[in-house]
Amino acid sequence: MDRQMCDQLVDYFNGLLSKAEQNAFEKHLEACEECQLELTEWQLLTDDLPYIAGSVNPPEGMKERVLNSVFDEALKLEEPLNASLPIIEIDRPLKKKSISGWFPVIAAALVLSIGGNIFLASMVKTQQEDLTAQSEAVDQLLAFVNLTSVEGNSTGTASIVKHGDETRVVVQATSLPKLANDEVYQVWLIDEEGPKRAGTFKSDSTKGAVVFTLSEDMDKSWEQVAVSHEPSSDSQTPLGSVLMASKFE
Amino acid sequence: MLKQTDAQLYNRIRSKDQIALEELYNRYERLVYSFAYRLTQNSQMAEDIIQEVFTKIWNSNALYTEDKGKFTSWLLTITRNTSLDILRKKGKQQEVGLLDKDAEQMKSPIEEMPEHMLEWKEKGTVLRKAINRLKEEQRTIVELFYYHGLSQETISRKLDIPLGTVKSRIRLALQHLRRHLETERGMMPNGSSDV
Numbered sequence: 235m236d237r238q239m240c241d242q243l244v245d246y247f248n249g250l251l252s253k254a255e256q257n258a259f260e261k262h263l264e265a266c267e268e269c270q271l272e273l274t275e276w277q278l279l280t281d282d283l284p285y286i287a288g289s290v291n292p293p294e295g296m297k298e299r300v301l302n303s304v305f306d307e308a309l310k311l312e313e314p315l316n317a318s319l320p321i322i323e324i325d326r327p328l329k330k331k332s333i334s335g336w337f338p339v340i341a342a343a344l345v346l347s348i349g350g351n352i353f354l355a356s357m358v359k360t361q362q363e364d365l366t367a368q369s370e371a372v373d374q375l376l377a378f379v380n381l382t383s384v385e386g387n388s389t390g391t392a393s394i395v396k397h398g399d400e401t402r403v404v405v406q407a408t409s410l411p412k413l414a415n416d417e418v419y420q421v422w423l424i425d426e427e428g429p430k431r432a433g434t435f436k437s438d439s440t441k442g443a444v445v446f447t448l449s450e451d452m453d454k455s456w457e458q459v460a461v462s463h464e465p466s467s468d469s470q471t472p473l474g475s476v477l478m479a480s481k482f483e
Numbered sequence: 484m485l486k487q488t489d490a491q492l493y494n495r496i497r498s499k500d501q502i503a504l505e506e507l508y509n510r511y512e513r514l515v516y517s518f519a520y521r522l523t524q525n526s527q528m529a530e531d532i533i534q535e536v537f538t539k540i541w542n543s544n545a546l547y548t549e550d551k552g553k554f555t556s557w558l559l560t561i562t563r564n565t566s567l568d569i570l571r572k573k574g575k576q577q578e579v580g581l582l583d584k585d586a587e588q589m590k591s592p593i594e595e596m597p598e599h600m601l602e603w604k605e606k607g608t609v610l611r612k613a614i615n616r617l618k619e620e621q622r623t624i625v626e627l628f629y630y631h632g633l634s635q636e637t638i639s640r641k642l643d644i645p646l647g648t649v650k651s652r653i654r655l656a657l658q659h660l661r662r663h664l665e666t667e668r669g670m671m672p673n674g675s676s677d678v
Contacts, residue, residue, distance in 0.1 A: 248633070272654075289513060
């Protein structure tokens with residue numbers, strides 16, 4: 235056998251060969267039984283070595299940053315969007331555009347089922363980006379407000395977006411208080427008749443978001459938007475404390 | 484609902500199921516991050532690495548099939564390769580002598596103990612003991628080869644040994660380590676000797 239080739243096994247194992255050398259070694263590997271056996275042996279011998287690592291606490295917020303970036307990359311790579319995603323109707327392939335300033339990157343949030351609309355956890359960000367992309371392309375941004383803290387220090391934004399025949403409310407928030415048991419965050423749209431439910435969400439971090447399609451009778455002009463901390467997703471009027479609120483101009 | 488195996492989760496990821504990726508991430512965040520941190524000694528680099536590892540998985544740039552062995556081993560191999568790549572790109576050399584520091588590790592209790600965490604802890608304890616039984620020179624060669632991913636030539640220079648003997652010395656050191664591992668494992672209360 236070609237001894238010189240066999241000697242490259244260490245550098246091959248450590249990924250140090252150039253593309254050409256690597257191809258040549260792999261070709262050699264196919265024919266050299268000794269190298270095949272040795273490579274398998276090295277893999278087995280080193281199998282346990284990663285476990286030397288002591289358990290290190292990941293930095294705060296790493297999961298959100300990593301997953302956002304992974305799915306973000308994927309959006310750039312995949313056009314059109316994978317049609318099997320259970321997200322709000324998309325009637326044509328989307329091109330991802332840069333997200334405009336009014337929409338900061340948010341954490342994946344778990345959204346509860348409301349009125350038959352089920353949004354899945356990590357889809358939210360995607361949806362919102364879709365929504366943003368769409369709104370940049372064809373939709374109309376009807377209203378946008380920064381949400382002001384009422385109780386605690388949560389902040390966020392709320393937008394109302396016209397998409398085709400539909401009107402959607404997009405709310406995202408940060409510094410949310412922790413949820414216990416069945417507790418949820420509830421978005422309300424308010425006019426002289428009082429508050430109407432406009433999206434429920436949960437989050438296992440302090441950030442969260444929801445996209446809610448307004449029913450026909452709710453597709454009108456609203457005076458205020460608020461987010462409250464509710465004991466469950468059943469509240470028909472606000473029962474818990476109001477975290478944030480703002481008036482639409 | 485029964486917990487899905489890694490391979491099942493992986494298959495869902497291949498069909499672009501974001502929830503499955505998140506679940507896999509939750510399962511292995513700490514292990515991948517800790518290993519990347521061990522290799523780079525830098526939290527920002529370790530975060531970049533875990534991000535790249537999961538991007539590779541999501542985009543199927545790294546393909547797992549069951550004939551590649553255990554999913555965890557495959558994941559850790561990808562983590563090591565990615566770490567070594569990033570270290571090389573940054574031109575960063577790790578300090579030698581980390582194996583001594585490793586003895587300090589794992590003293591902090593792990594609160595949540597998914598199954599692989601238990602395996603991790605057990606393997607880590609046995610491995611540290613086994614490494615300590617290696618001769619100094621063998622320990623160094625394992626460290627330079629595996630944890631630093633150095634080339635044969637660099638190892639030959641660093642240790643001042645003939646290039647032609649590097650490969651056989653690494654192999655010998657790894658074989659000794661394996662033997663010590665088996666001995667140590669045999670001494671563990673629930674030690675298995677299936678290797």
